[in-house]
Amino acid sequence: MRRKSKGFSSEEKKEIGMTAEKDDFSDWFTQLMLKAELADYTDVSGCIVFRPSSYAIWEKIKVLCDEKFKKLGVQNAYFPLFIPEKFLVKEQEHVKDFAPQVAWVTEAGNSKLSERLAIRPTSEAMMYPIYAKWIRSWRDLPLKINQWNNVVRWEFQHPVPFLRTREFLWNELHTAFSNENDSLNEGKQILGIYKEVCEDYLALYGMEGRKTEKEKFAGAVFSEKLHYVLPNGKAVEGPCFHHDGQNFSKAYDIKFLNKEGKNEHAWQNTYAISTRMLGVMFAIHSDEKGLILPPKIASNQVVIIPILFEDTKASVLKKAREIQDKLKEFNAFVDERDNYKPGFKFNEWELKGIPIRIEIGPKDIESNSVIVARRDNRKKETIKISELQKKLPLMLSDMQKSLFERSKKLFREKVENADSLEKLKKVIEGKKVGIVSLCKSEKCEDIMKAETNGAKALFISEEKIKNEKCIICGKKAEYFVYAGKSY
Amino acid sequence: MRRKSKGFSSEEKKEIGMTAEKDDFSDWFTQLMLKAELADYTDVSGCIVFRPSSYAIWEKIKVLCDEKFKKLGVQNAYFPLFIPEKFLVKEQEHVKDFAPQVAWVTEAGNSKLSERLAIRPTSEAMMYPIYAKWIRSWRDLPLKINQWNNVVRWEFQHPVPFLRTREFLWNELHTAFSNENDSLNEGKQILGIYKEVCEDYLALYGMEGRKTEKEKFAGAVFSEKLHYVLPNGKAVEGPCFHHDGQNFSKAYDIKFLNKEGKNEHAWQNTYAISTRMLGVMFAIHSDEKGLILPPKIASNQVVIIPILFEDTKASVLKKAREIQDKLKEFNAFVDERDNYKPGFKFNEWELKGIPIRIEIGPKDIESNSVIVARRDNRKKETIKISELQKKLPLMLSDMQKSLFERSKKLFREKVENADSLEKLKKVIEGKKVGIVSLCKSEKCEDIMKAETNGAKALFISEEKIKNEKCIICGKKAEYFVYAGKSY
Numbered sequence: 014m015r016r017k018s019k020g021f022s023s024e025e026k027k028e029i030g031m032t033a034e035k036d037d038f039s040d041w042f043t044q045l046m047l048k049a050e051l052a053d054y055t056d057v058s059g060c061i062v063f064r065p066s067s068y069a070i071w072e073k074i075k076v077l078c079d080e081k082f083k084k085l086g087v088q089n090a091y092f093p094l095f096i097p098e099k100f101l102v103k104e105q106e107h108v109k110d111f112a113p114q115v116a117w118v119t120e121a122g123n124s125k126l127s128e129r130l131a132i133r134p135t136s137e138a139m140m141y142p143i144y145a146k147w148i149r150s151w152r153d154l155p156l157k158i159n160q161w162n163n164v165v166r167w168e169f170q171h172p173v174p175f176l177r178t179r180e181f182l183w184n185e186l187h188t189a190f191s192n193e194n195d196s197l198n199e200g201k202q203i204l205g206i207y208k209e210v211c212e213d214y215l216a217l218y219g220m221e222g223r224k225t226e227k228e229k230f231a232g233a234v235f236s237e238k239l240h241y242v243l244p245n246g247k248a249v250e251g252p253c254f255h256h257d258g259q260n261f262s263k264a265y266d267i268k269f270l271n272k273e274g275k276n277e278h279a280w281q282n283t284y285a286i287s288t289r290m291l292g293v294m295f296a297i298h299s300d301e302k303g304l305i306l307p308p309k310i311a312s313n314q315v316v317i318i319p320i321l322f323e324d325t326k327a328s329v330l331k332k333a334r335e336i337q338d339k340l341k342e343f344n345a346f347v348d349e350r351d352n353y354k355p356g357f358k359f360n361e362w363e364l365k366g367i368p369i370r371i372e373i374g375p376k377d378i379e380s381n382s383v384i385v386a387r388r389d390n391r392k393k394e395t396i397k398i399s400e401l402q403k404k405l406p407l408m409l410s411d412m413q414k415s416l417f418e419r420s421k422k423l424f425r426e427k428v429e430n431a432d433s434l435e436k437l438k439k440v441i442e443g444k445k446v447g448i449v450s451l452c453k454s455e456k457c458e459d460i461m462k463a464e465t466n467g468a469k470a471l472f473i474s475e476e477k478i479k480n481e482k483c484i485i486c487g488k489k490a491e492y493f494v495y496a497g498k499s500y
Numbered sequence: 501m502r503r504k505s506k507g508f509s510s511e512e513k514k515e516i517g518m519t520a521e522k523d524d525f526s527d528w529f530t531q532l533m534l535k536a537e538l539a540d541y542t543d544v545s546g547c548i549v550f551r552p553s554s555y556a557i558w559e560k561i562k563v564l565c566d567e568k569f570k571k572l573g574v575q576n577a578y579f580p581l582f583i584p585e586k587f588l589v590k591e592q593e594h595v596k597d598f599a600p601q602v603a604w605v606t607e608a609g610n611s612k613l614s615e616r617l618a619i620r621p622t623s624e625a626m627m628y629p630i631y632a633k634w635i636r637s638w639r640d641l642p643l644k645i646n647q648w649n650n651v652v653r654w655e656f657q658h659p660v661p662f663l664r665t666r667e668f669l670w671n672e673l674h675t676a677f678s679n680e681n682d683s684l685n686e687g688k689q690i691l692g693i694y695k696e697v698c699e700d701y702l703a704l705y706g707m708e709g710r711k712t713e714k715e716k717f718a719g720a721v722f723s724e725k726l727h728y729v730l731p732n733g734k735a736v737e738g739p740c741f742h743h744d745g746q747n748f749s750k751a752y753d754i755k756f757l758n759k760e761g762k763n764e765h766a767w768q769n770t771y772a773i774s775t776r777m778l779g780v781m782f783a784i785h786s787d788e789k790g791l792i793l794p795p796k797i798a799s800n801q802v803v804i805i806p807i808l809f810e811d812t813k814a815s816v817l818k819k820a821r822e823i824q825d826k827l828k829e830f831n832a833f834v835d836e837r838d839n840y841k842p843g844f845k846f847n848e849w850e851l852k853g854i855p856i857r858i859e860i861g862p863k864d865i866e867s868n869s870v871i872v873a874r875r876d877n878r879k880k881e882t883i884k885i886s887e888l889q890k891k892l893p894l895m896l897s898d899m900q901k902s903l904f905e906r907s908k909k910l911f912r913e914k915v916e917n918a919d920s921l922e923k924l925k926k927v928i929e930g931k932k933v934g935i936v937s938l939c940k941s942e943k944c945e946d947i948m949k950a951e952t953n954g955a956k957a958l959f960i961s962e963e964k965i966k967n968e969k970c971i972i973c974g975k976k977a978e979y980f981v982y983a984g985k986s987y
Contacts, residue, residue, distance in 0.1 A: 053630060056587065057617065060580035062630055065645065068577045090555045093547035094619075094650055094667050095603075100543065113609040116582075118619065120604040121654035130544065132581075132605065132619075143540060143549055152839075158552065163581055163650065167608035180581050352639075 030360055031303050038245035042173065042296060049304040049365050051295060052174040059172035059179030066365065067175075067291055069312045071182060075161055077214060078184060078286065081206040085199070087157040087186060092139050094163075095130040100138040104264040107137060110231030114166040116179075132165040137232070137283065140187055141265035148279060150270045151191045155199075159186040175292025176249060176500040183287035189279040191269060193258070196280040200237065200254045203284045207252035208239060210286070215294045216307035216413055217241060218421035219251050222472025225494060227455040230283075234258035240471055240495065241293045242427040246444030248471050248499040249293050257281040289500070297420050298389075304366030305389055307416050308409040314343035315405065316367040318358050320374030321351060332378050332398075336371065339402060343369075343409070363388060368412055369405065389416060428495065434464055434484050437496060441465045446497035448474060450481035450490035457485035461496060471495040517847055518790050525732035529660065529783060536791040536852050538782060539661040546659035546666030553852065554662075554778050556799045558669060562648055564701060565671060565773065568693040572686070574644040574673060579626050581650075582617040587625040591751040594624060597718030601653040603666075619652040624719065624770065627674055628752035635766060637757045638678045642686075646673040662779025663736060663987040670774035676749070676766040678756060683767040687724065687741045690771045694739030695726060697773070702781045703794035703900055704728060705908035706738050709959025712981060714942040717770075721745035727958050727982065728780045729914040733931030735958050735986040736780050739773040776987070784907050785876075791853030792876055794903050795896040802832035802892065803854040805845050807861030819865050819885075823858065826889060830856075830896070850875060855899055856892065876903060915982065921951055921971050924983060928952045933984035935961060937968035937977035944972035948983060958982040 031048055033041040046052040053062040063071065079089070095118060102108045111134045118130040133139060140158070148156060165180050172178055186203065190196040204221065211217045219239035229236040230253070239251035261267070262278040271277050298305040308314050317340075319333040333347045348358050355372070362370055372384040383401070386393045389412050396404055431437035431447035440447040451457055451470065461484070462469050474493035481490040518535055520528040533539040540549040550558065566576070582605060589595045598621045605617040620626060627645070635643060652667045659665055673690065677683040691708065698704045706726035716723040717740070726738035748754070749765040758764050785792040795801050804827075806820040820834045835845050842859070849857055859871040870888070873880045876899050883891055918924035918934035927934040938944055938957065945957050948971070961980035968977040 053633070055580055055626070055630065056584050057580055057582045060582055062580070063578035065575035065577045069575075071578075072576065088552035088556075089559065090552045091550035091558075091650075091669065093542050093544055093549070094652065095544045095547055097543050115609060116605045116617075117607040118603045119606045120616075122600040122602060122656070129607075130603075139542070143542065146540070163578075165581065169609070182578065 030364060031301055033301070035244060035299075035301055038243070038296075039173075041301070045295060045299055045304060046174045049295075049299075051291075051304070054174075057179075059168065059177070061174045061178055063182070063288065066312070067295075070291055070294075070306075070310055071288055073214070073310055073312075074210060074286065074290070075184070077210045078206060079159075081209070082157075082159055082186065082203075085157065085202060086155070087159050087188075089161065090158050091160055091162065092133075092136050092143070094133055096133055096136070096139045098129045098131060100142060101131050103138065104232045104261055107232035107261075107264075111135070111166075114168060116165045116167050133162075134164055134166045135283075135285075136160065136162075136164075136185055137187070137261055137265075141261055141267060144187075144189060144279075145265050145267045148189060148267055148269050151272055154191040154269055154279065155188055155195065157186070157188040159184055173292070173500065175288055175295065178288075181288050183285050186282075186284040188282045188284075189262070189267060190281070191271065191277070191279065193280045196282050197256065199282055200256055203282075204237060204239070204252065204254045207284070207286050211239060211251060211290065212417060214307065214310045215290060216309075216416040216420060217251075217290075217294055217297060218417060218424050220424070220472070220495070222474065222495065224472055225451075225455075225458060225470045226453065227458050228470055230255040232257060232260050232264075233283075234260060238472065241297070242424050242446055242497070243293065243296045243500075244423065244427075246427055246441075246446065246497065248446055248495070248497040249289060250471075250499065251290055251293065252286040253284065255283045257283065292500075297423060298416050299366070302360075302391070303364030305416070306366040306368060308368040308413050311366065311368050312344060313346055313367055314409055315340050315345035315369045315371060316358075316362045317345055317347045317371045317373065318355055318362070319347060319349070320355050320372060320377075322375065325375040325378075328378065329373060329375055333373050336373065336383070336398065336401065340405065343405060345371075359386075363391075368409060371401075387412060431496075432481075432484065434461070437461070437468065437484065438465050441468045441496075441498065446471065446495055448493050449484045449496050450478060451492065451494050452483035452486060452488050453491045454483075454486065457483055460485050465496075467498045468496045469499060471497055471499060517851060518788055520788075522731060522786075522788055525730070525783075526660075528788070532782060532786055532791060533661045536782075536786075538778075538791070541661075544666075546655065546664075548661045548665055550669070550775065553799070554782075557778055557781075557793075557797055558775055560701070560797055560799075561697060561773065561777070562671070564697050565693060566646075568696070569644075569646055569673065569690075572644065572689060573642070574646050574675075576648065577645050578647055578649065579620075579623050579630070581620055583620055583623070583626045585616045585618060587629060588618050590625065591719045591748055594719035594748075594751075598622070598653075601655060603652045603654050620649075621651055621653045622770075622772075623647065623649075623651075623672055624674070624748055624752075628748055628754060631674075631676060631766075632752050632754045635676060635754055635756050638759055641678040641756060641766065642675055642682065644673070644675045646671055660779070660987065662775055662782065665775075668775050670772050673769075673771040675769045675771075676754060677768070678758065678764070678766065680745070680767045683769050684743065686769055687743055690769075691724060691726070691739065691741045694771070694773050698726060698738060698777065699904060701794065701797045702777060703796075703903040703907060704738075704777075704781060704784060705904060705911050707911070707959070707982070709961065709982065711959055712938075712942075712945060712957045713940065714945050715957055717742040719744060719747050719751075720770075721747060725959065728784070729911050729933055729984070730780065730783045730987075731910065733914055733928075733933065733984065735933055735982070735984040736776060737958075737986065738777055738780065740771065742770045744768040744770065779987075784910060785903050786853070789847075789878070790851030792903070793853040793855060795855040795900050798853065798855055799831060800833055800854055801830035801896055802827050802856045802858060803845075803849045804832055804834045804858045804860065805842055805849075806834060806836070807842050807859060807864075808838060809862065812862035812865075815865060816860060816862055820860050823860065823870070823885065823888065827892065830892060832858075846873075850878075855896060858888075874899060918983075919968075919971065921948070924948070924955065924971065925952055928955045928983075928985065933958065933982055935980050936971045936983050937965060938979065938981050939970035939973055939975050940978045941970075941973065944970055947972050952983075954985045955983045956986060958984055958986060
């Protein structure tokens, strides 16, 4: 469907604004993507356009992570998109999990390639043969190399913008150490960085937890991730840390001469945060009016809308620009378009998630005040112009905090204990995540997933098991896990 | 071949340092890539690793361009890697030129795709169908969207790191206007930005010029590029501007309602700068000792090497760190490694292109001075420690300027007039670029290329033709062109 050119009629307004209820998550999310101009669909299923407004947020996330990574000695680099099939198959667990999702290049120009090339689903198989060349002695360690790139996983499930796309953007940080202890310590540091960015900037509450053996990264010793729950009850795996131990270094022959002059295999970690987190943020914070963005991640914190009448237009515009000048630190801008009415502009910037709207008309100038509207709770208040610079930072930081608290509340509401399979089924049907006791058998996880129409073990709870039984086989449980459907 | 762990013996030193002469360009360049740790080869021919030291420079180029683009209203975004075959074939000239170099995805997991997907060689065919959706009225214009991404062109010529790679990194900026005049004006602005970055930061002199009809971008009305000549006499096409007129907007149906309420096709431009420019910079400035980097683009401008003896070690290190603190603005670092001798360190940082080396030993401390060595001319001088902060900026800016002047001199030395085909053959054999008079026939360009073993028309000179004849057919010449072999 083609977008109509903008106008004023209520019919057109209806088409431009959101119409779906948030409870109808799928429709609501699609509308949000298109109407807030965050993403667009393309003719390649599962491949979206990251439009400027969402891509700008991704660029911010990159800068935030990069600054923190660099303090730990991480260097950015770029490795090829194509991985020869023979490299991919070196680590058996790894290839088994990724092969069903690999997009293969088999032809170039008019020629058939002699060997298929995988489009990287992740770059272990490309980077580690090179690491094996670069790492000779303990002096070359630790090696900490990060890439911000595009990867492709040809999923066959229904794609959803940002949350499940066949091509996505991410960082992949691959580190190698001369000893296990240092590699384990790094895990906490990097996960801490991701958590900080997601909490302090994206205002998202997530729970950190270790994956079960069945769900861990293919080839890793263990995997730890941050987990989020969307309003529709589906979980999303966020930033991750995989401790590879010496699994990959043995498969790819990454050895170093230690201080005693003996050859050892390196200890390795990998980490990632992806554009999926944008989807989590859009889905959790936004409402039926459109996008809500945490102020610290928004490109513009303030929009100023002048209420224009013929006779006072010049003075109102002048004042609006003066205010803009004072609010530079918030990237304030004046919506000066004179072919749209104020109400249309209010709706548009609400739809697009500008955290604060300032309305200024001739009467406001007389009283030296403006009306300030907050996007998250849609509250309006009158503020003296002279007090804007003092009050806006407080309002923005309150909004940032409030969004985080709301996301924490949502998470807690979306989680429920389930002491039996029957209870878990009800929890899942109620669009929630269950906490269940399980033994360590992969078979029980398979049964749980089949019986609940898709709930998998998301992560292991830190709460200790006492005498609970596995909800599937009834044998002694080994741990509590959070179980739910997920993207 | 595996890199040996670092040591002191002269044999090892020889292996670590450069051994090739710059006249032996191909060997020299390969050594420079590997030994200065700029790039590494992979098992996929034509796909290289951009190692941290070269990738950091690319990141700087991105930031420099982005800042300037944004002032012109350009927004960054990201479009899919995959282009459906049916999109690619819409613009006939475009597909004809790119099809022979396209890498095709034909399989995903265990499935054969119903339609082949091209890995983008450039994104017109993906972006413009979307532009057609987004652009409805003159109010939606200009639209200025830029991507920093990876593209693949499966060239069958011998690959060379940075200069000719099958996958490379670039920006592709695609703009659309409601009138031709604005689109043409923008061309000058953006080419100006590229030129500024290449001259002021990469210290590279290049000549701007329009391509002949035969050599212009497939689908464009005309193409203008910056051109460089390497020490081996081969030309390189640098940043480019393609004016597409309404060619693509007609092929992809990008229409807008003008102020008079009539539908018109948009006027379009595209622009790019690629990682190829890193190769140009490395090739032009560096020498037989290794990499030379213009100070403004180097990650670290200064390395401090303490001359360590057992009894004075503590005081020398202390002083070195004090100097480092004072030279923070130059990202100075102290090479404190005590398992390498000073001479080894001198060689290593020369190889890796740190613009300035400071040597400090116990005697220097007594005289409150240090020895300062410049990487480009390898001159050494003694400078009072108290004067470093004053003198280094002058030295660095002199180095920056001197590298640019040297590149300009090289360019001029590498260009020679050729008033006949015979003369041109000699010029090309002598590893230079010729200036020749040509008619506008594509056939004459073909003959020129065949007769000279590969010299093509690089760009049209601004010098006006008087009565010269085409050096191929002898008919009236239409213009002078720079003709040479190129990457």
